[in-house]
Amino acid sequence: MLEKLAWTPVHKVHQRRPLCVSPETPLSEVVDLMREHHRSAVVVTDPEGRLVGLFSERDALTRLSHTDPGWTTWPVGEVMTRRPTTVGAEDSIRSALQRMKEGDFRHIPVVDAEFRPLLIVAMRDILAYVAEWFPQEFVNLPPSPELEAHQRWGG
Amino acid sequence: MVSKAVDLMRERRSGCVVVLDGEQIEGIFTERDFLCRIAGERLNPEATPVGEVMTRSPDTLRATDTLTWAVNQMVVGGYRNIPIVDDDGRLLSLLSMRDIVWHMTEVFAEVDRPSADETEPAGWVDEGGG
Numbered sequence: 034m035l036e037k038l039a040w041t042p043v044h045k046v047h048q049r050r051p052l053c054v055s056p057e058t059p060l061s062e063v064v065d066l067m068r069e070h071h072r073s074a075v076v077v078t079d080p081e082g083r084l085v086g087l088f089s090e091r092d093a094l095t096r097l098s099h100t101d102p103g104w105t106t107w108p109v110g111e112v113m114t115r116r117p118t119t120v121g122a123e124d125s126i127r128s129a130l131q132r133m134k135e136g137d138f139r140h141i142p143v144v145d146a147e148f149r150p151l152l153i154v155a156m157r158d159i160l161a162y163v164a165e166w167f168p169q170e171f172v173n174l175p176p177s178p179e180l181e182a183h184q185r186w187g188g
Numbered sequence: 189m190v191s192k193a194v195d196l197m198r199e200r201r202s203g204c205v206v207v208l209d210g211e212q213i214e215g216i217f218t219e220r221d222f223l224c225r226i227a228g229e230r231l232n233p234e235a236t237p238v239g240e241v242m243t244r245s246p247d248t249l250r251a252t253d254t255l256t257w258a259v260n261q262m263v264v265g266g267y268r269n270i271p272i273v274d275d276d277g278r279l280l281s282l283l284s285m286r287d288i289v290w291h292m293t294e295v296f297a298e299v300d301r302p303s304a305d306e307t308e309p310a311g312w313v314d315e316g317g318g
Contacts (some may be wrong), residue, residue: 039296068228090219095198099233127296134293152199154291161263163292
């Protein structure tokens with residue numbers, strides 16, 4: 034089972050389309066979009082729809098200025114992660130996770146042959162997908178951790 | 189103030205800080221809280237106390253609780269960091285989704301690619317009988 038899981042194509046993890054913005058989009062708009070759609074990252078595309086960058090919650094924390102309230106007008110293209118690592122739709126979960134670990138990031142865009150984003154896979158999506166492969170372990174959880182049996186009991 | 193928490197998170201390359209009152213956990217402030225409650229509300233990080241925008245009384249786990257619980261909380265609860273506490277509720281460490289997933293990559297690295305006939309789900313098997 035573990036082999037099948039590890040080599041599952043990443044496009045099977047989930048089917049949520051990425052939230053796309055242009056590099057000229059002001060950060061205020063990007064932040065509002067992320068909040069509205071409950072997304073932890075957006076992809077940035079050029080006029081032809083090709084991936085040029087990615088902006089995540091981490092980028093918001095590390096690249097927005099504390100002292101300059103004018104950050105709201107900054108174009109996202111100035112603070113995004115440029116040329117993010119990507120995978121193809123048929124690349125495996127194993128491969129996607131390895132690239133995420135090497136780059137220490139939590140999101141990886143899935144792109145087509147023209148480098149247009151098809152999906153964006155978050156670490157949480159992969160974790161949720163892995164959990165689905167072990168339903169018994171999760172369905173049988175008691176209401177709280179304190180109630181979990183650590184030894185056999187009963188009469 | 190939030191700005192101090194952000195500086196600490198940047199310095200330690202951490203996705204969150206745990207807010208303590210003495211030895212007890214009061215809350216947790218995360219990257220998501222920064223996005224939604226500071227940037228999203230256009231608040232000044234240098235003038236906003238972290239206590240006003242943190243997530244209060246976060247879910248915690250004990251060190252003896254299983255990873256299944258951690259995964260369940262992260263997936264269902266939608267968060268990436270879980271404080272690990274002792275029996276008195278004092279903070280011991282922090283478990284992040286990254287810790288779990290990085291461990292998963294190590295497990296997957298040792299797994300061979302299945303053969304072609306193992307990648308398809310098993311179909312119906314006629315075991316005979318009436």
